[in-house]
Amino acid sequence: MVSQKVGAWIARLGWVWVDGQVAQISRRPGASTVFLTLRDPAADLSLTVTTNRDVLDAGAPELREGARVVVHAKPEFYAARGTLSLRADEIRQVGLGELLARLEKLKKLLAAEGLFDRARKRRLPFLPGRIGLITGRASAAERDVLTNARRRWPAVEFRTVNVAVQGAGAVAQIVDALKVLDADPGVEVIVLARGGGSIEDLLPFSDEALCRAVFACRTPVVSAIGHETDTPLVDYVADVRASTPTDAAKRVVPDLTEEVRLIGQARSRLERAVRNLVDRERHRLDLLRSRPVLARPQVMVDQRTTEVAALRQRAGRCLDHRLAAAGNDLRHTLARLRALSPAATLDRGYAIVQRGDGQVVRAAGDVDPGDHLRVRLAEGDLAVTVEG
Numbered sequence: 001m002v003s004q005k006v007g008a009w010i011a012r013l014g015w016v017w018v019d020g021q022v023a024q025i026s027r028r029p030g031a032s033t034v035f036l037t038l039r040d041p042a043a044d045l046s047l048t049v050t051t052n053r054d055v056l057d058a059g060a061p062e063l064r065e066g067a068r069v070v071v072h073a074k075p076e077f078y079a080a081r082g083t084l085s086l087r088a089d090e091i092r093q094v095g096l097g098e099l100l101a102r103l104e105k106l107k108k109l110l111a112a113e114g115l116f117d118r119a120r121k122r123r124l125p126f127l128p129g130r131i132g133l134i135t136g137r138a139s140a141a142e143r144d145v146l147t148n149a150r151r152r153w154p155a156v157e158f159r160t161v162n163v164a165v166q167g168a169g170a171v172a173q174i175v176d177a178l179k180v181l182d183a184d185p186g187v188e189v190i191v192l193a194r195g196g197g198s199i200e201d202l203l204p205f206s207d208e209a210l211c212r213a214v215f216a217c218r219t220p221v222v223s224a225i226g227h228e229t230d231t232p233l234v235d236y237v238a239d240v241r242a243s244t245p246t247d248a249a250k251r252v253v254p255d256l257t258e259e260v261r262l263i264g265q266a267r268s269r270l271e272r273a274v275r276n277l278v279d280r281e282r283h284r285l286d287l288l289r290s291r292p293v294l295a296r297p298q299v300m301v302d303q304r305t306t307e308v309a310a311l312r313q314r315a316g317r318c319l320d321h322r323l324a325a326a327g328n329d330l331r332h333t334l335a336r337l338r339a340l341s342p343a344a345t346l347d348r349g350y351a352i353v354q355r356g357d358g359q360v361v362r363a364a365g366d367v368d369p370g371d372h373l374r375v376r377l378a379e380g381d382l383a384v385t386v387e388g
Contacts, residue, residue, distance in 0.1 A: 023038070071088045110208070129157065139165070
């Protein structure tokens with residue numbers, strides 16, 4: 001009853017001109033009706049606008065999200081849902097939307113300060129011990145991250161902090177969650193996840209305070225906001241940008257099946273390398289063993305034995321020759337000695353006369369009568385006395 005009275009009162013309102021910013025455009029193929037979400041940046045309010053496709057094509061054929069427009073519309077109240085909307089019969093585009101212009105200005109400012117610098121991006125750990133997850137409560141993004149991460153690595157551990165991901169209090173809650181997870185020494189990577197939505201819904205993730213909080217984190221941050229085409233400013237500040245929450249799950253943990261396969265391949269390569277090395281060394285040993293010095297080591301002994309025997313024979317011959325030459329020299333010397341020896345003279349019948357003191361008597365005048373002399377013969381001695 002109240003809804004009907006509210007609807008009746010609104011129906012009495014006339015046509016009005018509304019100035020706002022297009023936050024979302026919904027064109028359904030084959031449908032003649034186009035739905036717009038018109039946002040008032042100053043009052044932070046949004047309202048749905050319905051219009052005919054021909055009206056939109058006539059007034060703003062190149063209308064894009066974020067554009068500033070002026071709409072001639074009539075307020076309507078839908079009693080079944082209790083929602084207020086505008087039905088427009090004229091739309092005029094008045095230039096680049098203030099929202100996108102403000103975001104573009106902020107983007108240039110943060111880039112100039114180095115928040116987007118690739119050199120400061122940190123690499124994610126290969127297998128984090130614990131993953132921090134900031135997302136909406138019971139959201140599809142939370143389910144996608146947890147399910148896909150645990151499917152890839154069942155033992156993965158999460159610390160999830162549920163926050164508001166749109167609305168006035170979203171930024172403060174997300175910043176607080178970042179501080180809590182960044183202070184946890186067990187958390188090695190933080191995932192900031194949210195499902196798809198309009199530019200209006202994703203505005204908190206382009207907030208300057210949130211971008212600076214992500215930049216200040218000591219823990220690597222993965223941004224997984226919206227769909228692949230959505231690029232809030234936090235995507236540029238984060239260490240890694242994931243196109244979707246599912247993609248974030250693939251980036252933060254390895255695939256167990258793939259890692260097991262890679263380990264198997266590595267083990268196979270290692271086994272082949274070891275087997276090839278053993279085969280090469282075995283072949284090398286076979287070659288060494290086939291050499292005569294190792295196959296028949298007695299050959300070296302036999303060769304040396306022959307050499308030693310030849311040297312011994314040579315030494316024997318040299319010694320015999322030297323001994324024979326020395327014997328001949330000795331015989332010749334003995335012959336000369338005997339030829340010159342007084343004994344040879346004695347053998348021929350001569351005698352040697354000596355005084356008692358051993359001096360040889362060479363002349364008769366050397367002795368006197370009565371001297372005792374010794375006469376040495378070839379065989380024996382004679383003692384004589386000089387008589388005259």
